[in-house]
Amino acid sequence: MKIQILPSILAADYGHLADEILRAEAAGADALHLDMMDPSFVPNMSFGPDIVALARKVAPGFYRHVHLMMRRPDLYLEDFAKAGAQTIQVHIEADCDLHTELKRIRAMGVKPALVINPETPVERLAPYLGEADEVLVMTVHPGRGGQKFMVECLPKISWLRSRCPGLDIMIDGGANAETVPIAFKAGANQFVAGSYLFGKADMKAAIDDLRRRLGE
Numbered sequence: 001m002k003i004q005i006l007p008s009i010l011a012a013d014y015g016h017l018a019d020e021i022l023r024a025e026a027a028g029a030d031a032l033h034l035d036m037m038d039p040s041f042v043p044n045m046s047f048g049p050d051i052v053a054l055a056r057k058v059a060p061g062f063y064r065h066v067h068l069m070m071r072r073p074d075l076y077l078e079d080f081a082k083a084g085a086q087t088i089q090v091h092i093e094a095d096c097d098l099h100t101e102l103k104r105i106r107a108m109g110v111k112p113a114l115v116i117n118p119e120t121p122v123e124r125l126a127p128y129l130g131e132a133d134e135v136l137v138m139t140v141h142p143g144r145g146g147q148k149f150m151v152e153c154l155p156k157i158s159w160l161r162s163r164c165p166g167l168d169i170m171i172d173g174g175a176n177a178e179t180v181p182i183a184f185k186a187g188a189n190q191f192v193a194g195s196y197l198f199g200k201a202d203m204k205a206a207i208d209d210l211r212r213r214l215g216e
């Protein structure tokens with residue numbers, strides 16, 4: 001499986017957002033992770049499709065994963081696809097028919113992905129596994145950056161990896177030089193990191209170090 005490191009711009013300096021996106025690209029990150037929050041789904045708000053469009057404008061070749069922490073992602077899929085999302089991640093806990101929405105995402109030319117919260121049993125993903133290109137296992141309760149990695153989420157990664165050897169499995173929340181290798185051992189191959197990477201003056205050194213720790 002291809003290892004990918006994805007900085008989350010939730011932790012970027014918003015006063016210099018365009019430069020922060022370019023800094024992540026220049027650091028050798030594989031893709032950008034963009035967190036959309038709806039306060040009826042998580043206890044916070046972030047930004048909307050305009051920021052996805054900004055990322056496309058400043059760094060057109062830098063792949064954009066869009067994480068929709070939204071109760072009704074189905075109402076906004078077209079907006080995010082038009083803004084330049086290349087993968088759209090929807091929560092299994094959302095209030096919509098995910099069979100339909102995963103198909104709609106693919107029909108828009110965007111890769112569909114599923115996300116699962118810490119408190120949700122992993123078996124709930126089973127009916128959808130053939131329909132998503134990737135599963136994001138939340139390793140914190142979604143809603144803000146800088147939280148502690150929840151080791152109790154690791155069995156979900158192993159469960160998914162044993163059933164789907166070719167699936168991209170991503171983690172999000174609390175990623176750092178200690179927790180990324182632990183998640184990798186459990187079977188994850190894509191790693192979102194917000195505060196850890198944007199907090200580093202030399203993001204490239206931090207990404208290179210993560211890759212070394214994963215044996216790359």
Ligand code: DX5
Pocket residue numbers: 008009010011033035067140141142143144145146147172173174175192193194195196
């Ligand atoms: C959390 C978001 C994450 C967040 C991770 O709700 O989905 O993408 O940016 O932040 P860190 O890496 O600081 O835990």
Ligand code: ZN
Pocket residue numbers: 008033034035067172192
């Ligand atoms: Zn996220």
